[in-house]
Amino acid sequence: MKLTIRDIAKMAGVSPATVSKIMNNYDGISIRTKEKVMNIIESTGYQPTFSAKSLATKKSNLIGLIYAGKINVELNHPFFNEVINSFKKTVGYMGYDILIFSNEKFNKEREDDYLPRARHFHVDGCLIIAGEEIESAIYDLDQSEIPCVGVDIPLTGPMSSYVATDNRKVSANVIEHLYLNSVRDIAYISGTKDSPISKVRTEGFFSAMNQFGIPINEDWIQYGDFHEQSGYEAMKRILAKKPYPKAVYAASDMMALGAMNAIKEHGLRLPEDIALVGCDDIEACRYSDPKLTTVKQDKEKLGKLAAYMLIDLINGNTEPKSVLVDPELMIRESCGVKKRTQLR
Incomplete structure (x- = not known):
């Protein structure tokens, strides 16, 4: 017959709640009581059930x-x-x-x-x-x-x-890096407009562009939904008319990979014609052609x-x-x- 927490409590002359507290290392139990209960548990080989733990501790885990x-x-x-x-x-x-x-x-x-x-x-x-x-x-x-x-x-x-x-820093790091390497014609593919992440990354993008005095081309600001197909479609809209940007920053790697496909389909080279930066550092970045520059989230x-x-x-x-x-x-x-x- 399998022992229950009530059996152990009865052997020790204490309540089931006291047994549970001892097993879960709660304070407020005397050393003598702890030793008595633990000796009974050890000698009987008792293993508490999940339901017993939950009932006594008021937690489901x-x-x-x-x-x-x-x-x-x-x-x-x-x-x-x-x-x-x-x-x-x-x-x-x-x-x-x-x-x-x-x-x-x-x-x-x-x-x-x-x-x-x-x-x-x-x-x-x-x-x-x-x-x-x-x-x-x-x-x-x-x-x-x-x-x-x-x-x-x-x-x-x-x-x-x-x-x-820190999603403001995500965008700021990208724009600062491009600025330090003399890139000024920068397009941006955001996630959905109502996403808290998109809002902060977009604020960071505009703030950094203004900080470095980089002109913003509204035709180069497009929105996706963080998935690959939306990045592809956003990039197609950017490439619908000239001039083309020198760099594209996409607010997710999935959208960046979609944008990469659109750039290649358009007969343009990466990074010679258009540089591309994503965000997240997912595993696929290391295996794309070319390998994707990105902002790593830990x-x-x-x-x-x-x-x-x-x-x-x-x-x-x-x-x-x-x-x-x-x-x-x-x-x-x-x-x-x-x-x-x-x-x-």
């Missing part, structure tokens, strides 16, 4: 994973996949499992179901990924009592934090930070906060210019 926004980035998105892998490993070491919430609704009019589902499954916290804007479903969860951490989506709730790359660090920030919120060890991670410019063949000392 489950973290909800939500892909927010109208554009479903899916599990195989090259940027977020690396962030999630880092997050998963980190919370796994801390004893947590991940429950993925589907955003495919049977009833399309239901837009407020994340919070009820999070409460139904008793998740200890939620990780919210991406998104163009904070939809009502995300807003309700963000403003609830459930700890949440957003990656690349700003959260403002009483139990919410967020972590992101995806492993973003995942780890999100994990520790969420666990701290769950355990009540911190106040909500926002953390920005510095980007790094990765010079490869598509830019056609060498890295120089940046301005200080």
